[in-house]
Amino acid sequence: xxxxxxxxxxxxxxxxxxxxxxxxxxxxxxxxxxxxxxxxxxxxxxxxxxxxxxxxxxxxxxxxxxxxxxxxxxxxxxxxxxxxxxxxxxxxxxxxxxxxxxxxxxxxxxxxxxxxxxxxxxxxxxxxxxxxxxxxxxxxxxxxxxxxxxxxxxxxxxxxxxxxxxxxxxxxxxxxxxxxxxxxxxxxxxxxxxxxxxxxxxxxxxxxxxxxxxxxxxxxxxxxxxxxxxxxxxxxxxxxxxxxxxxxxxxxxxxxxxxxxxxxxxxxxxxxxxxxxxxxxxxxxxxxxxxxxxxxxxxxxxxxxxxxxxxxxxxxxxxxxxxxxxxxxxxxxxxxxxxxxxxxxxxxxxxxxxxxxxxxxxxxxxxxxxxxxxxxxxxxxxxxxxxxxxxxxxxxxxxxxxxxxxxxxxxxxxxxxxxxx
Amino acid sequence: xxxxxxxxxxxxxxxxxxxxxxxxxxxxxxxxxxxxxxxxxxxxxxxxxxxxxxxxxxxxxxxxxxxxxxxxxxxxxxxxxxxxxxxxxxxxxxxxxxxxxxxxxxxxxxxxxxxxxxxxxxxxxxxxxxxxxxxxxxxxxxxxxxxxxxxxxxxxxxxxxxxxxxxxxxxxxxxxxxxxxxxxxxxxxxxxxxxxxxxxxxxxxxxxxxxxxxxxxxxxxxxxxxxxxxxxxxxxxxxxxxxxx
Ligand SMILES: Nc1ncnc2c1ncn2[C@@H]1O[C@H](COP(=O)(O)OP(=O)(O)OP(=O)(O)O)[C@@H](O)[C@H]1O
Ligand SMILES: [Mg+2]
Numbered sequence: 001x002x003x004x005x006x007x008x009x010x011x012x013x014x015x016x017x018x019x020x021x022x023x024x025x026x027x028x029x030x031x032x033x034x035x036x037x038x039x040x041x042x043x044x045x046x047x048x049x050x051x052x053x054x055x056x057x058x059x060x061x062x063x064x065x066x067x068x069x070x071x072x073x074x075x076x077x078x079x080x081x082x083x084x085x086x087x088x089x090x091x092x093x094x095x096x097x098x099x100x101x102x103x104x105x106x107x108x109x110x111x112x113x114x115x116x117x118x119x120x121x122x123x124x125x126x127x128x129x130x131x132x133x134x135x136x137x138x139x140x141x142x143x144x145x146x147x148x149x150x151x152x153x154x155x156x157x158x159x160x161x162x163x164x165x166x167x168x169x170x171x172x173x174x175x176x177x178x179x180x181x182x183x184x185x186x187x188x189x190x191x192x193x194x195x196x197x198x199x200x201x202x203x204x205x206x207x208x209x210x211x212x213x214x215x216x217x218x219x220x221x222x223x224x225x226x227x228x229x230x231x232x233x234x235x236x237x238x239x240x241x242x243x244x245x246x247x248x249x250x251x252x253x254x255x256x257x258x259x260x261x262x263x264x265x266x267x268x269x270x271x272x273x274x275x276x277x278x279x280x281x282x283x284x285x286x287x288x289x290x291x292x293x294x295x296x297x298x299x300x301x302x303x304x305x306x307x308x309x310x311x312x313x314x315x316x317x318x319x320x321x322x323x324x325x326x327x328x329x330x331x332x333x334x335x336x337x338x339x340x341x342x343x344x345x346x347x348x349x350x351x352x353x354x355x356x357x358x359x360x361x362x363x364x365x366x367x368x369x370x371x372x373x374x375x376x377x378x379x380x381x382x383x384x385x386x387x388x389x390x391x392x393x394x395x396x397x398x399x400x401x402x403x404x405x406x407x408x409x410x411x412x413x414x415x416x417x418x419x420x421x
Numbered sequence: 422x423x424x425x426x427x428x429x430x431x432x433x434x435x436x437x438x439x440x441x442x443x444x445x446x447x448x449x450x451x452x453x454x455x456x457x458x459x460x461x462x463x464x465x466x467x468x469x470x471x472x473x474x475x476x477x478x479x480x481x482x483x484x485x486x487x488x489x490x491x492x493x494x495x496x497x498x499x500x501x502x503x504x505x506x507x508x509x510x511x512x513x514x515x516x517x518x519x520x521x522x523x524x525x526x527x528x529x530x531x532x533x534x535x536x537x538x539x540x541x542x543x544x545x546x547x548x549x550x551x552x553x554x555x556x557x558x559x560x561x562x563x564x565x566x567x568x569x570x571x572x573x574x575x576x577x578x579x580x581x582x583x584x585x586x587x588x589x590x591x592x593x594x595x596x597x598x599x600x601x602x603x604x605x606x607x608x609x610x611x612x613x614x615x616x617x618x619x620x621x622x623x624x625x626x627x628x629x630x631x632x633x634x635x636x637x638x639x640x641x642x643x644x645x646x647x648x649x650x651x652x653x654x655x656x657x658x659x660x661x662x663x664x665x666x
Pocket of ligand 1: 420434435441459460461462463464465466467468
């Protein structure tokens with residue numbers, strides 16, 4: 001029989017040491033839990049962010065870079081695709097819609113991304129939170145997290161967010177709508193008609209620069225007449241004219257899965273590349289998996305260290321309690337009960353520590369995720385799942401086994417010590 | 422009530438040439454009161470440990486009635502001790518954080534799931550008997566004399582056949598020591614228990630019927646003495662703080 005009162009009195013008496021043990025175990029557990037939760041959240045969050053991007057077509061080059069730039073808006077100079085590719089895709093019968101994305105400018109830390117109304121509304125399937133889609137070249141639609149309201153003016157600065165650049169005084173956009181939140185980096189973007197991006201970078205007739213000073217504007221061989229026709233009507237979006245300017249990436253919504261595979265295959269050519277962002281991400285995670293392995297190893301190492309420390313502390317503590325344990329035996333307590341007392345006391349502390357660690361790990365992951373969201377715009381779904389609890393349970397089980405060592409030592413302690421000073 | 426019979430008992434420790442305890446024969450009748458004296462290191466505590474089953478002798482038999490403790494396993498000896506021996510130690514070995522009555526009940530709590538009401542009643546009665554009124558007082562707030570009285574009550578809870586005390590008064594002042602010494606003799610008498618006490622306290626020693634003197638692990642003296650009959654006024658004597666021999 002293990003007297004509960006005795007255990008409680010014992011732990012209360014040793015509260016300071018007990019607290020330290022609980023905290024140590026809690027922190028070590030939290031580390032492991034947080035790594036697991038965070039990794040899963042990152043995977044889910046980025047997969048969700050890539051959800052809307054079935055197929056992305058870009059100029060031949062790094063697939064990862066293409067996905068990072070187009071899906072996660074981690075802008076980097078991309079080689080432009082000839083405008084013909086956009087036209088061909090938009091008119092392809094297997095394609096529901098094909099939207100260009102063009103980068104290069106920013107406003108108050110938000111990237112300005114040129115695209116079409118089809119992308120904004122997923123060809124009418126999505127509602128705006130407020131306002132309306134592009135009607136004029138100077139219209140802009142703000143992502144959900146951009147602190148701008150319909151009616152606000154946006155003066156684009158050339159360059160990526162954070163890079164200082166000169167302002168484009170020749171053009172100002174007016175916010176006409178706001179997008180619903182998506183939990184992706186696009187929530188922090190300001191979307192404008194692709195035609196405006198072309199013209200501001202000297203690729204359209206509205207561009208005042210005869211010779212562009214922007215490297216990103218790239219392709220100077222464009223048929224300006226075509227663009228002019230296009231502009232004359234102040235027409236936005238498809239159908240594209242023959243002389244449509246180049247774009248860094250095209251987001252394609254195929255009509256079927258089969259079409260998606262065909263399109264990807266077709267555009268895996270010499271000058272173009274077609275990717276499934278989800279697939280690229282999977283490959284990326286495989287690389288990240290190593291990092292996760294390292295983190296997990298660190299977490300497990302920490303737990304092992306803490307486990308060793310707890311065993312050490314409890315063994316030292318036991319040697320200080322030799323006489324007390326001897327006395328309990330002398331008074332008639334069975335050895336099994338002594339074993340039980342030491343084991344249960346340790347298990348209580350370990351259990352409290354692990355429970356605390358699960359809570360701390362979850363909170364820690366939440367905090368880390370919110371920082372990550374502020375940085376990247378990607379919302380990470382932080383959830384506590386059965387596998388995390390399973391991890392904690394395994395930890396508890398291992399700890400319960402390790403706690404058998406001090407319990408066994410107590411069991412073996414000779415009772416004769418009680419009467420000797 | 423059982424008699425103790427030791428024969429051929431020998432305890433030695435590695436590194437010591439002479440055995441720490443060497444007793445060819447010793448008998449203690451049921452209900453007898455025995456005091457064990459002797460210089461420090463003469464083996465008194467070792468003898469106590471052997472007869473309570475806390476230590477196993479290298480050889481010999483330690484027979485209580487029909488039971489020889491020597492061949493028993495540790496667990497069997499623990500169980501035997503729990504039902505037959507009440508132990509009072511120099512260091513009281515009470516457990517802080519628990520009340521007086523919980524300390525009295527603690528050994529029982531290690532053996533049964535819930536303490537029967539009559540045992541709880543007996544614990545309370547014993548605390549009253551040793552002169553303690555506040556049964557719920559936390560043990561660490563008590564005086565040393567009070568603590569040892571709680572230990573006496575604890576030793577008697579299980580109606581032990583043998584009450585064993587190792588220097589029960591040595592860490593107390595004279596007045597508290599007198600009270601505890603008197604309580605031990607009186608209660609052993611009231612409960613019909615054999616009392617075996619190791620003590621240097623002449624007052625306690627003088628109240629016991631038989632005196633064993635150990636020197637270097639051997640019994641060098643075994644004398645019957647005329648015991649001072651237990652006085653009903655022990656508490657009053659204690660208050661005067663006198664030590665008589
Ligand atoms: N585990 C041990 N290992 C070695 N020697 C021991 C051990 N336990 C006891 N002894 C020795 O046995 C002898 C008897 O010890 P014991 O405790 O029985 O003496 P004692 O008569 O009770 O002394 P005191 O009056 O000081 O309490 C001592 O010399 C002691 O050093
Ligand atoms: Mg001793």
